[in-house]
Amino acid sequence: MRLALHLNDYTHLGEPKDMGPALARIARTAEDVGFARLSVTDHLWQISQVGEEDEPMLEAYSTLAFLAGHTSTIELQALVTAATYRAPGLLGKIVTTLDVLSGGRAWLGIGTGWNEQEATGLGLPFDGHDGRYERLEETLRICLQMWSGSDAPFAGEHYQLGSTLNVPRPVSSPRPRILIGGGGELRTLKLAAKYADAMNVWGGPDAAQKITRLRERCEEVGRDHEEIEKTALCPLDADGPQGADGLLRELRRLHDLGFSTVYGAVPDISSAAQLEAIGSKVIPEISTW
Template sequence: MRFGVFVPQGWRFDLVGIDPAQQWRTMADLARRFDESTLWESLWVYDHFHTTPQPSHEATHEAWTLMAAFAAMTDRIRLGQMCTCMSYRQPTYLAKVAATVDHVSGGRVEMGIGAGWYEHEWRAYGYGFPGAGERLTRLREGVEIFAQMWTRGEATLAGKHYQADGALCYPKPLQQGRHGIPLWVAGGGERKTLRIAAEYADYTNFGGDVETFRHKDQILRQHCTDLGRDPQEIVRSTNVNIVIGANDQEIDDRFAAMVDRFRRGGLAQDKLDAVAKQRSAIGVGTPEQIVEQLRPLKDAGMGYLIAYFAEAAYDTSGIELFEREVAPALAD
């Protein structure tokens, strides 16, 4: 198993109480810490504009601006978004942005891409909120534009939602893989999303317990077979919220601190109750318990875990415990 890690950017109320003028320093210090560790292969942010699970006036820093900043101030670690919403930016423009950041980083960009889902921010930013079918069609057309621009240096497409007429991308990305920059197609939709992944993805990203993972994996394999692609070419990844402690009291304390940050951020009581109920989720427990939870996913073929630590901006002791006692037990 390989490991990536999220840097807090505010989207999940994970910068509450930190002066906005100091938030970049907090994020940058964590990025440097992860860059200096050989455990973490990649660092990640979310592509959102409003906090979740409830919009608020708390900070949410923009993903691709952070990508460019991290590219310039790190040396080793790879840089991803889980995941960029295709419809928030024209795909021709987004392909150009990603290619530029790839150069700034020395060839370390990972393109996480998905159809998008957060209706409130879609409407607030004036994007409307088309149905799932249209959002997925946009995803497929946009990924095709990426592939053309990154490998050929230009794209032409007469799509239903996106058009390109010789859109140029020079310099092309430093990376020249299957479609240029590695593509992570996020989402577990069985009929369309996993079909797009089977055609284009270097990595997939979907969640669920081991039974759900195996089911989605089988669907992906069938799409690959239908398209004549080797399913082993695609790395399976998942995101896990890690709440770790040496004992139950430490775990309870982490949850209490997390709920308190949500409360100070103005979260409604019903959503606070939902946060508290996550105590039984995968990724919560002592090191031994978390290894026991994650090993079946690894055995089922999940090869890349992206960890989120809600308290990272305030306390890195949980990260350190994960690094010492969980990752070595699961690493390849």
């Protein structure tokens, strides 16, 4: 099993002038102690599940590009990109650029997006429920076409591209990997079955059900579900009431359900102590599972 550090709260990084150095230290520490991936949230205002709307929030892909320059091995992604926030051709180019400049470490983590308030607040494209799923699938098809080397036109219901020319090509072979995130058991997991290299769901009580439903969706499209990495999201707190042993029990539960990578935020991320504790007490243990 592997761990991925997820960044969704920037309130502990100090004043704006201090945030860059703080993030660089966090990323280097995460890489050094053995985290396999580093993900950032794709929000522009803080969400209520984490904090207050007016708390600091950084744009995802600018942050990932910055972190790429301060690391060398850790994989990088948004968890997850809101599909409507960036035109698909531009998104394909952004992920390609991150992949090229990071030496092949970029993923496309993507979902439908849900925060209509921030989208309309900042004048970003949004859509109804069905429209967002349709746009997500077209975005996936466009990115895959761009990464295939084809410069053919693309004609969809929502997006029309005169050419999918994309030079330079990604460094990742055969292309950047795709993670689809979201809890929808019909449409989200159906898209994961068709297009994804990994799926991500919340690691709560219904996590096992999500894997069962993914298997069903894979059967429907004729794909082996073993080709898709199962990943879950849960807090990574080695200093909480249950300590490192409690975290290990939770990770073992998810491992036994079939998850091979766990993404999670670490409390008080401005201190290296939590990351180092996970690196010394947790990562060596789970790497043998």
